[in-house]
Amino acid sequence: MEGAYDPEAIEPRWQETWVEEGTYAYGNGDADTQYTIDTPPPTVSGNLHMGHLYQFTLQDFVARFHRMHDDAVYFPFGYDDNGIASERLTERELGINHGDFSRREFQEKCRDVCEDYERGFTEDVQSLAVSVDWNNTYKTIQPRVQRISQLSFLDLYEQGREYRQRAPTIWCPDCETAISQVEQEDQRKHTSFNDIAFEIVEYGDGSTPEGDAGPGETGDAFTISTTRPELLPACVSVFVHPDDDENQHLVGGTARVPLFGQEVPIIEDDRVDLETGSGIVMCCTFGDQTDIEWYQAYDLDLRIAIDESGTMTDLADEYEGLSTAEAREAIIEDLDEAGYLLESRDHEHAVQVHERCEVEVEYLVTEQWYVEILDRTDEYLEAGRQMDWYPEKMFSRYEHWIDGLEWDWCISRQRDSGIPFPVWYCADCGEVILADRGRLPVEPIEDEPSVEACPECGCQAFEPETDVFDTWATSSLTPLINAGWDWDSETEEYTMEREQLYPFTLRPQGHDIISFWLFHTVVKCYEHTGEVPFENVMINGMVLDENREAMSKSKGNVIPPREVLAEFPVDAARYWAAGTSIGDDFPYREGDL
Ligand SMILES: [Zn+2]
Numbered sequence: 001m002e003g004a005y006d007p008e009a010i011e012p013r014w015q016e017t018w019v020e021e022g023t024y025a026y027g028n029g030d031a032d033t034q035y036t037i038d039t040p041p042p043t044v045s046g047n048l049h050m051g052h053l054y055q056f057t058l059q060d061f062v063a064r065f066h067r068m069h070d071d072a073v074y075f076p077f078g079y080d081d082n083g084i085a086s087e088r089l090t091e092r093e094l095g096i097n098h099g100d101f102s103r104r105e106f107q108e109k110c111r112d113v114c115e116d117y118e119r120g121f122t123e124d125v126q127s128l129a130v131s132v133d134w135n136n137t138y139k140t141i142q143p144r145v146q147r148i149s150q151l152s153f154l155d156l157y158e159q160g161r162e163y164r165q166r167a168p169t170i171w172c173p174d175c176e177t178a179i180s181q182v183e184q185e186d187q188r189k190h191t192s193f194n195d196i197a198f199e200i201v202e203y204g205d206g207s208t209p210e211g212d213a214g215p216g217e218t219g220d221a222f223t224i225s226t227t228r229p230e231l232l233p234a235c236v237s238v239f240v241h242p243d244d245d246e247n248q249h250l251v252g253g254t255a256r257v258p259l260f261g262q263e264v265p266i267i268e269d270d271r272v273d274l275e276t277g278s279g280i281v282m283c284c285t286f287g288d289q290t291d292i293e294w295y296q297a298y299d300l301d302l303r304i305a306i307d308e309s310g311t312m313t314d315l316a317d318e319y320e321g322l323s324t325a326e327a328r329e330a331i332i333e334d335l336d337e338a339g340y341l342l343e344s345r346d347h348e349h350a351v352q353v354h355e356r357c358e359v360e361v362e363y364l365v366t367e368q369w370y371v372e373i374l375d376r377t378d379e380y381l382e383a384g385r386q387m388d389w390y391p392e393k394m395f396s397r398y399e400h401w402i403d404g405l406e407w408d409w410c411i412s413r414q415r416d417s418g419i420p421f422p423v424w425y426c427a428d429c430g431e432v433i434l435a436d437r438g439r440l441p442v443e444p445i446e447d448e449p450s451v452e453a454c455p456e457c458g459c460q461a462f463e464p465e466t467d468v469f470d471t472w473a474t475s476s477l478t479p480l481i482n483a484g485w486d487w488d489s490e491t492e493e494y495t496m497e498r499e500q501l502y503p504f505t506l507r508p509q510g511h512d513i514i515s516f517w518l519f520h521t522v523v524k525c526y527e528h529t530g531e532v533p534f535e536n537v538m539i540n541g542m543v544l545d546e547n548r549e550a551m552s553k554s555k556g557n558v559i560p561p562r563e564v565l566a567e568f569p570v571d572a573a574r575y576w577a578a579g580t581s582i583g584d585d586f587p588y589r590e591g592d593l
């Protein structure tokens with residue numbers, strides 16, 4: 001051996017050799033001992049960060065350990081490059097807005113931007129010395145994967161596990177699309193809590209107030225406390241708690257909404273929160289999930305005051321065209337002027353935001369596709385129990401997520417860069433026309449359905465479904481993508497090209513996406529194959545910054561692995577990753593290397 005060890009020369013040489021010679025290629029499909037890993041495909045939404053370095057290195061330890069034990073190790077790599085995350089990356093990168101292009105044009109721009117980033121991902125991951133099999137890679141937007149994703153939709157539809165419904169949906173006014181429960185997250189925000197006088201039109205016993213001395217002076221008014229006065233035009237009723245003795249005389253009566261004048265019923269319900277505000281609350285379509293429950297339970301009116309872009313509608317009278325924030329300010333001012341505003345105080349509370357853009361969500365009535373999940377939560381919980389969890393304690397996160405489920409899984413998105421639904425509708429009767437499985441993937445906007453006429457009414461005109469799938473509807477299929485799940489038109493059966501891979505031995509992933517990726521993978525694979533897709537799950541923690549804060553683009557504290565590896569040999573980084581406790585979050589400190 002000549003001289004000292006020189007990582008700068010030796011590391012790249014071996015990295016290239018491994019890739020060129022296919023050193024870690026999965027070879028022996030017949031081996032008795034298969035060790036198959038469902039590698040997490042990084043979302044193409046920006047550059048790789050230290051968390052990626054950490055988790056790929058952990059996965060590599062597992063892969064190398066089992067290779068040394070003569071297992072046939074399958075350690076593939078994927079790129080998750082469809083959906084809102086890569087659309088937003090493209091918009092940011094090119095300084096454009098998706099609305100200014102045709103779908104085809106915008107999709108091409110997304111492809112170009114994603115390909116650049118994917119090249120960077122590949123180089124970065126290869127420089128980590130992880131023993132990935134570069135002969136087995138996939139992109140979630142490639143035609144083979146689109147076919148699998150559309151097959152999945154058709155299979156679930158035919159099993160009766162999917163439905164399309166016009167109903168209140170969780171909506172992001174910034175991304176202008178429906179989203180699912182898992183994509184909304186709590187955020188603490190400062191706002192004002194406003195006490196507003198509602199005039200009583202009629203008491204519960206049918207009597208009417210005497211005199212007309214104005215609100216708050218004669219006792220002919222009651223107080224509603226709200227953080228969202230811009231919802232007053234959408235107010236459809238007022239609720240009183242059954243234990244609220246002081247206000248029982250109102251139940252069954254009618255109240256008038258200030259400024260907007262609509263008269264609404266006063267109803268009794270035990271979902272009223274007696275602890276907050278005056279104990280009397282308004283129900284608007286829709287301010288929150290309780291409003292939706294009340295709307296459905298009491299068959300209330302639907303008053304739509306906010307549109308898809310978060311703009312006030314004509315129902316808001318003079319506030320039409322304002323954003324919700326502008327309307328809030330203007331309405332508070334006008335309430336004050338008219339004597340309806342009794343008090344306004346500073347208030348910190350939790351609001352629901354879209355996790356991708358951190359904009360507050362709205363609840364709008366729209367038509368969407370859903371996968372039914374609420375009726376089978378017990379089965380999905382049991383499927384979770386059948387897997388071995390490393391560390392064991394992480395199972396409780398899976399359990400909590402399932403316990404807190406309140407919505408079926410909304411899978412349709414009003415976006416451009418995603419996989420299309422293989423669906424048309426009869427222009428006359430609305431009948432759902434499915435694509436032939438042999439033809440997948442299809443793009444209904446460009447392709448014609450296989451039938452000449454609607455089987456229900458004979459009409460020969462069809463409308464394409466223009467929505468695309470939720471990105472998790474496809475990434476939840478990675479075990480089936482890896483195993484080559486398909487449909488054989490000859491035998492009319494679902495097939496698996498590499499059956500020996502499935503179920504997978506290991507699903508490694510971060511704890512931040514147990515509710516996103518793991519749960520939905522279990523749902524999909526379980527419904528398609530009847531089997532739990534993984535024997536083991538290994539859940540890694542997050543790499544934090546020096547001050548134990550999460551690394552994020554908005555905080556500007558993200559450390560790219562490239563920077564670290566420019567200064568240190570990769571062995572130092574691998575040694576650092578090896579010294580952590582699986583599942584725990586921990587800070588990255590340069591000194592530790
Ligand atoms: Zn959003």
Ligand SMILES: [Zn+2]
Pocket residue numbers: 426427428429430431454455456457458459
């Ligand atoms: Zn028809």
